[in-house]
Amino acid sequence: MIVVNKNKIKDMAENLYESGAGRSLWKDARIRFIQNKAATISLFILLAIVSFSFIGPYFAVWNYEQIDWNAMGSAARVGMPSIESGHFFGTDDLGRDIYSRVIQGTQISLMVGVLGATVAVIVGTLYGATSGYLGGKTDQIMMRIVDILMSIPYMFVLILLLVVFGRSIGMLFIGIGLLSWLDMSRIVRGQTLNLKNKEFIEAAKVTGVSDFKIITRHIVPNLLGIVAVYATLLVPGIILAESFISFLGLGVQEPSTSWGALISEGAGTISYDTEWQLLFPLAFFVVSLFCFYFIGDGLRDALDPKER
Amino acid sequence: MSDHTILEVENLKVNFDVSSEGDMPWTKPKKLQAVNDISFTLNAGETLGIVGESGCGKSTLARAIVKMVPAESGEVLWLGNDLLSLSDSETRPYRKQIQMIFQDPLASLNPRMNIGEIIAEPLRTHYPKTSESDVQARVSDVMNKVGLLDNLLNRYPHEFSGGQCQRIGIARALILKPKLIICDEPVSALDVSIQAQVVNLLMDLQEEMELALIFIAHDLSVVKHISTKIMVLYLGNMVELANSDDIYQNPSHPYTQALISAVPIPDPNIEKNKELILIEGDLPSPVNPPSGCVFRTRCHKAQDICSQKKPEFIESSKSHSVACHFHD
């Protein structure tokens, strides 16, 4: 006859766990993220670039709109990158310091990317979560609106807006912001639909938790993972869009500049032996984008629940 | 209705609209009769076991009682009040008294909340003014009741095994001291040895707190062990209802008889010499159920009357009801 030993259960439990904070899923994800070398290195590089854009100006000799009359017109001969002249990255054809202009461009491009992504994330998440949770006809209508908006040729509309209402950073934000939340809303809606049927949501409903609390306490925290991943992937997308617009000449207004504008100028003078005008902004642009993609990928792997 | 009756379900019907693949968007969807005219009563401290195979509607029945799915018609009388006629906000206070535990132990817990928060949620929802220390005390208390050490408060669901997750779910269900817990396949996903732990726990709690249980499962052995009376469902219809021992010793409905004979008993001598009552054929489509008695297409006793007249659910002997024209 087996005698049930209650003390055995207590002992076993005590041996298995020490008191203290549990290993939340965020901690797990953080550990997995750190194990992903590409993502961690990218994170550091990106942080370096961001700090460069804040600290860099303290080392600048020229500011971004000052014209060096010596180099004007003769950039190929005199405007090369050098420490003595103070033009660390060289000058452009107008004699402006590329080092400072790259810093300016970094600030603007990153700001557009991050702010634009933030707006897209907030609008997209709220829209998608509401649509998904409410379901039924409301969901159908809300998603059809998204479908219609998505079928609009993005670039075309953006260019139209900028030409009609004039070029400004504000207009750029509005144009990009209007359309970049659409993808996010679809993704969030899909995830919400998935979550809605999970048993812990059912459990909350049976307990009598209000709809509002269900959305805020149960649905949104479980959305954050996927939102974080796609947000990191949205930023490069927005930077690319802005760069393309600036490349076309419709982006930020002079003397302000962005990576796209700098690349455009640099590409234009490439046959005149002034490679540095293209290479420096291009390098920052490409490296930053790669970093965002690696980080986004790393986040996706880290937050994937199946990886348990 | 006796003094101890807490739940009375009367003529409950639940339908779902289903549309087939080739339908046009304007075609009227067909009706799937998930739950068809079910009635029963439950007394305080009793356990009603509901058994049936896939498509019998047992899960839908459970959800209809707690208003997770809309009922087509019928009444759900909880302590005399018809829950189905109440609005959502009017139903809310009753939710303190009726709780539920689910089949997938891990999925029934929010992965982003620690178990202390999960267990405290019902308490904070219905009694938001409770002080933090009182909440903690209640949570510790109920965790001890289900055999969990309270230093595990800060852990997250994925750090626990299936059996422990189910205990957390039970703790959450108990914190408001309900009168009824509906258990939807609570042990099907657990190993045999853990199953036994959870079943014993539920029975102990039942005795201690005068809890009523509705225990839904497809494993007849487990259901018979824990239930006072058992209801057998087939394709959304009640087929037989009797005390647990009675159902096993005197099954009257051909389906119940086949079901019992099919349950394997862990004893080679019994199994190898058993006379199996096999039901042939497939489950009919619930969108197009057979006329008259829904079981007739697979019943070895079926006669003409079975297709013409639906058998009524009547009491054949004391506390034993069955729906069959030719019951034993």
Added chain:
Amino acid sequence: MSLLEVSNLKVEFKTTDGIVSAVNNVNFSLEEGKILAIVGESGSGKSQTVFGMTGLLDHNGSATGSVKFEGEEILNLPNQKLNQIRAEKIAMIFQDPMTSLNPYVRVSNQMTEVLIHHQGLSKSDALKQSISMLDAVRIPDSSNRIRMYPHEFSGGMRQRVMIAMSLLCRPKLLVADEPTTALDVTVQAQIMQLLADLQKDFGMSIILISHDLGVVAGNSDEMLVMYSGEIMEIGKTESLYAKPTHPYTQGLMSAVPRLNDSEERLTTIPGNPPNMMKPSEGCPFSPRCNFANDTCSNVSPILSKVNKDDHYRACHVATEEIL
């Protein structure tokens, strides 16, 4: 010579957290025409044992030891040779027939493909044989049904199709990994009855993997109980049920609710299923065992004979104390 002889079978998996030992030192043999049941809960290693035997492990798994089928070593053979053996000599059916059958291909094509490839039959002959095999597994209207797609069959029917497919080449050994776990109990009864009848007609041996002690009781000659990748007890089914000599087997038998019994409480096995990440020294069951002593947690028990009946168990505690 036994049909199947497994010696010192070990299965390990390389994971990011280290090497996990799923199966540790498994030995057993199977005679022709006999049914062996492998019983265990999650983490017991019962499925990984047969996957290791037939070369079906995940890419990060490796199997060592010896598996002799009809006297010839088949463990870790190259895939080409294994493919031949798998259909013609050893067949497998799994728990979920939906994932074992290709949803895009008609059943007829899936079945005839086996016969054409392995036995060189013509298309029409292959079709004829496939239809008669569907009859053997009692699928009504087989000549029409065979042209359907897997999703058009019910769960029980699909499992029958699976069984029919596995028997096409008349294998000597059929391995069934939890074949009825996903099925309703009445369908389960049909399928187990079918397997028993087919076994009598075709004379093959069967390895039946299950966690359900009821299914195993009525459908096996011999039984192997596994826990945490090791064999706890092995012997004739009747003896193990009548007098389980290992504490784990005894615990399992007491923990299962029985339809024909009205005990007040189920006897439970305390604790939780084993954590495969942390291998134990000594007997893996000792943390949960009511009879465990100091030796048990430090020294791994070896399989030793219980009586003259080919009944073995791995336990330090004397049999008399357990019974």
